[in-house]
Amino acid sequence: MAVYQYDVVVIGTGPAGESAALNAAKKGKRVAVVESRGVVGGNCTHMGTIPSKALRHAVKQIIEFNTNPMFRDIGEPRWFSFPRVLKRAEQVIAKQVQMRTNFYARNxxxxxxxSARFQDANTVQVKGNAGKGDEVLQADSFVLATGSRPFCPDDIDFRHPRIYNSDSILKLSHTPRTIIIYGAGVIGCEYASIFSGLGVKVDLIDTRDRLLSFLDYQISDALSYHLRNNGVVIRHSEQYASVKGSDTGVVMTLKSGKKIRADAFLWCNGRTGNTDDMGLEDIGLQPNSRGQVEVDEHYRTTVPGIYAVGDVIGWPSLASAAYDQGRSATSDMLNALDFRYINEVPTGIYTIPEISSVGKTEEELTAAKIPYEVGQAFFKDTARAQITGEQVGMVKILFHRETLALLGIHCFGDQASEIVHIGQAIMRQEGEANTLEYFVNTTFNYPTMAEAYRVAAMNGLNRIFNIS
Structure with missing residues (x-):
């Protein structure tokens, strides 16, 4: 059995593991990574962010073609199957794997x-894939970046060919006419948009009383409206009692007594950290009931020299945050000056239309008794949106009534996840640079979507002037 010595060993090659490994290598350390798949990229590349967003983009293009009157001169509306659309995602995945493989080679x-399993706090044994012999890696420090997988309750038979979770749905080989999506979190709402965009009738079961309650209420309401407008039936405050599959469909019985039937069932309710069979308990690490590892504000676990980052530590469970967490963990490990705790993360939700926000919501500011005002701009009133035909959505700015400091940016509509970064950049400035006046006193290209910030800022200032 071969034994190898390293300064740092990273377990997992998703965004968190990749950035941790690259940062340590660029700081002069000898680094190894362990990946349970046969290729790098982690769940983000193969099962989560990349395939779902590629799917969403393809579906959005189909919707545009089928609803834009200009394209009727070319031909009639077209129907596309789920497997056909999925091929686009597979092409993107292949490009991502090639690019990320080169990252490791170059560094x-x-x-x-x-599969990695700890023998002690400084040693892991790697059980090779495809019958390859075991190898032992020894290091001073380790980073756990093993990611997460869908939480699957034992009372649902996920082996049934009509019952899927958010990973196995990427193996769907046909397009169902109807589907039940259980769980209306970020993943559930995104897949509701994807399937409804393909003409599938969707029942979206929400265990809470409103969609994505962490969002600003106006944005959450807008998402509910547009999902319903696309034919999605949203059922709030419901819990499943049973899910039974047969040769002809799936029947879900709710605790409220309702029974819903569909051709397929998709479970999108919670995730579990990938910490099984790693021997963590043997070295003094005890994951919680959802397989997550507890860390401090430097991403250190309770075992000296072992860090954890990304989905395996829970919130915020975003690829963007995971990448920064990985880099910060190895910076702390190596006593570098570029460490920072990742606590200001923009939300990016790739529904149709998409959503993004950063900072406080109206509810949070009201609860904290902070005197705020609202400035808003609707895309339908901007020239660029009228030109592109993407007129659904808005930019909403929350700012302090007295200092004009930016408190929150909320965006709904086409390219929301891009547009929000303008507001985020200004919010991070110090002093007077972080005020509503920046948007008023800055000349934006015209016509652009960014111009919505100026319109929203003027709208907000007018509210103050009218009161004062």
């Missing part, structure tokens, strides 16, 4: 494919 990071 001289050794990659081991197999």
């Amino acid at each position: 001289r990071i050794d990659v081991f494919f197999g």
